[in-house]
Amino acid sequence: MRRAAVLGSPIAHSLSPVLHRAAYADLGLDHWSYDRFDVDEAALPGFIEGLDASWAGLSLTMPLKRAIIPLLDGVSDTAASVEAVNTVVLAEDGRRTGDNTDIPGMIAALRERGVEKVESAAILGAGATASSALAALAEICTGPVTAFVRSSARAGEMRAWGERLGVDVRIADWADAAEALHAPLVIATTPAGTTDALAAAVPDRPGTLFDVLYEPWPTVLATRWSAVGGPLVGGLDLLVHQAVLQVEQMTGCAAAPLAVMRAAGERALAGRPEY
Template identity: 50%
Template sequence: MRTSEGGRRAAVLGSPIGHSLSPVLHGAAYESLGLTGWAYTAVEMDEAGFPAWFAGLGPEWAGLSLTMPLKRVVIPLLASVTPTADVVGAVNTVTWTSEGAPVGANTDVHGIVQALRSTGLSKAPVGCVVGAGATAASAVAALAEMGCEHVIVQARTAARAGLPLEVAEKLGVAARVAPLDDHAAVLSADAVIVTLPGDAAGTWAGGLRESVAGPPAGSLLDVSYHPWPTQAAQWWSSAGGAAVGGFEMLLHQAAEQVRLMTGRSAPVEDMRVAGEKALASR
């Protein structure tokens, strides 16, 4: 039986980790929930050092939040993973059963779904994912949860799109690859999720702005959250579309982590206030 005397611990791990908002969000949740014996910290950790560190964790640990490059490294160290984490092939949350068995989950998908729903979108039969990395794979799974029947993956080359296409196949979603300048695909989608890093996303948004005159049909989620608004979000909103940023995704994935780690419903609005205050000071 997994037991612990005294306080409980949790942490976010990755490299680099100094920019993470997770300690602010989780700390606000603990304060609101009255979990005075809980502590949540940031731990700089690379792939090489993680297995030994993980093996040394004691019963005081309630959960881990994992960022890159650890979302795949952790999987062989776990007793089980949730169906969503298995499909996406990435774990961003670790908790332990009462018997001490480590379990992996993926709350990024939940965060993406909630962010899109915050724009008023309830269903997305046609989705467009801009980029083809690990976040793009989670984006495809999120779109599937929202009833997506066809997804367009925009990538520099078709060879780069293997990961999101694999997820689409597992979930029975028809998929095709399109170049990054296929703006017609973007404008016709019910939901567009931009997963490109900052500079690349800015270039993509610039091309969209220069070549398109008509309004977008659906909602846009740009997973970047600082600075905000991004170029893509600025154009989308000015053209009459609904746009939301990565903070909303981050907030809801963290709230789901709080629920998994503490067994309590997360105080989302208290977490939002703390996160927005921290971002405003950057």
């Protein structure tokens, strides 16, 4: 048997087992299993040390993306750029290597919707996901990125990430967040409900909205965006694309089944028995 799992706290809501198991079934990997474990920062070192040779990989969610780094033998440049690891590949010789598939997952999700390059962009929020969004924008945005934030501390963090990633980050107050909706690309990284009040301000001809939430979906903002014909990228798109990369890294398979994994995720979110 080969084992993999997603770790985090809380973790019961995670769709990762649904996506990875669907991939294993489609690829004929009958000897592979994928589970979820509620592990916090304090318990993480003990969990990692307890892994045996049957383990092939781990997915990490909050609050472990940074806490895992000191426990690894190596980290990819992508993960190092945002100091966040969401993927660990466990080699047969015991070496633990960390990567971040959120960043290329964001880029792939946007490209799937035809967004290859943008002249400018706006980010709603300034948390951990916003730093990954900045790293993705470093690859596809040729001009400034405006971050709409609530506090001066968050503003400082976003400026620092911009300098580190080579992105021209400009800071705006959350009170003016409606202005973000006129950008060619808007990435919403805030918790559920935070952007609901902005729906009334969606322009008649909006650019692309990338709302990283997948539950509840669609969000109020996404519903309005779609209603006026704006291109929309959702949290499930991100989740599936980053999971595809995880499956490929952990199993060594050349191409994980994107469509199969997305369909499994959609069934799960619809509340069907498969979940």
